[in-house]
Amino acid sequence: MVKLTGSPESLRRQNRTNVLNCILNHEAIDRTQLALETGLTTTAITRITRELIEAGILETGAKSPLKSGPGRNRTKLKFAPDNTFVIGINFAAWERQMVLANLKGEVIAYLPFQLSNPQDSEQTLVEISNMVDRFIDLQNIKRHRILGVGFAIAGIVNSIDGRLDSSPYLGWQNVEIGKTLSESLGLQVAVENLNNIIAMAETRYGCCAKKKDVMLVRVGPGLGGSFLFDGKLARGNSFQAGQIGHIPVVKDGILCACGQKGCLxxxxxxxxxxxxxxxxxxxxxxxxxxxxxxxxxxxxxNRAKNGDKVVERAAFKSGHALGQMLSGLYQALAPEVILTVGPIAEISSYVDGIISAASENNINLPLFTPEDQKFKSVASSAALHGLSEFLFSPRFRLTDLMPNISIQAGPDLRETSP
Ligand SMILES: [Zn+2]
Incomplete structure (x- = not known):
């Protein structure tokens, strides 16, 4: 649990965040157990969970066999899945889609989309905003029940203020994506680099759950990466971490799009x-x-999957080169898991190349491949990022979900158990 410091309001938000995360870890839990695990008083837990039930976030489920007092069974609490929603958008080079997901991250609606001129950032953001509006209108849900939008984009992103620093494939520079979309949609928007979104979604809710030190490598036409240490994203100086495709490996090698020669x-x-x-x-x-x-x-x-030997050999050679680099990164950073994702990581001979290079270095890489990946669509990972940012964090604004009711917090919400 996060240490409690700061103003009463921030403590109150942090307590609520701790309760929500505790429920997330259990799926269903009773109030006594919640108090034990969060260190909050039962009075505080009662108040917080009552507010969350009133806001339609939680619902009471089955009775626990344990007794909370003479003759009384404890009631389990769980998330009310189909009452509150989040939107995920994937804005990648050749895959663009938006999804509406529930509190379990389950996709309820899905829309692939096209843009008339993706190089024009201003026009593109207006088009995306209009498409999201139409998408919401079609779902027959109340807009105030949407927590916000998670937005995945390939590029260097200042995720604190939602500003895209640069995206080479789009030619965009210094674009206020978060602010612009948030103002036009009237919803909170969390913009994040696509690789980071995949890594965080799988670490929090997917195949790397309960792992703290995770390295992600995405292999498409180029290479991208993301690193989590002790469960936290390593953003690097100026949000530049993760660009493993531009690690120099061959002296006077082939020209890379970044202008250097011999990049990975x-x-x-x-x-x-x-x-x-x-x-x-x-x-x-x-x-x-x-x-x-x-x-x-x-x-x-497709040729590789059909056993084309020429393609298999080329894929093995490329995989071997990545395996050589991963051997070094593994020694330096000691991740619990290295998750390879992206279309090329689906080629078995490419993965064989990675494993072969590592074993030549006497290293047994803790490798996960796209087969292990839980969330196959980046848009659904983006929706999960929205949940992390707008529900399971102190950014969660309870009153937004109930526009006609103002919640008064009592002092008991600020208390912790001795
Ligand atoms: Zn490069």
Whole structure:
């Protein structure tokens, strides 16, 4: 549990956050157990859970066999799943979609979308905002029951203020995505780098649950990464962490789209497989060819899955180059799990290449592949990011869900058990 410091209001929010996270870890839990695990008094727990029930976030479930007093069974509390919602948007190079999810992160509605001119940031954000409005209207739900929007984008993101610093594939620079969408939609918007969103969703709710030190590598036309240490995202200086595709590995090697020569992208990415097969040309992982290379890669992936030996050899070679780098990163950072995601990581010979390079270094990598991934769509991971930001954090605003009622907090909410 987070240590309690700060103003009464921030303590109150933190207590509520602790209660919500405790329930999340259990699915269903009674008030006595909640008090024990959060360190709050039973009076405080009673007040907090009553507010959450009134707000439609929690519901009472089955009676626990344990007694809370003479003759009384304890009532279990759980999330009321289909009362409150969150929106997830994936704005990647060749996959754009939005989803509406419930409090369990289950997708209720899904909409792939196209944009008329993705290079124009101003026009694109207006189009996205209009599409979200229409999407909400079609769902037959009350708008105030939407907690907010999680927004995944490939690029360097200042996730604190929702500003995109740069996105090479779009050519966008310094775009206030969070502020612009939040103002036009009247909803909270959390913008985050796509790799970080996948890593956090899987760590919190998916295949890496209960792991604290997680490394993610996403392999498409280029390579991207994300690191969580002790359960926290490592953002790096100026939000630049995770760009493993640009680690220099070959002296005077092939030109990379970043302008340097011999980056990891040139020998270990989807692009390097295409180049090996004479299907693409330098610079590696160029934003200008991203869509075209993506289409070529779909064909290459199918060939590999059908046992095409030439493609398998090229994929193994690229995987081997990544495995060499991962061996070093594993030694330096000691992750509990290395999660490889993205279309190229679905090629078994690519993964064989990773494992082979590591074993040559006498390392047994704790590798997870896309088969282990729980959330296959980035938009659903983005929705889960919205839940983390707008429900399971002190940013949660209870009163937004009940626009006609103002909740008064008593002093008992600020108390902790001795
Ligand atoms: Zn580079």
């Amino acid at each position: 992208n040139t020998i270990a990415s989807g692009w390097s497989i295409l180049a090996d097969l004479k299907l693409s040309v330098p610079p590696a992982s160029s934003p200008l060819r991203l869509v075209n290379d993506g289409i070529l890669l779909e064909d290459v992936i």
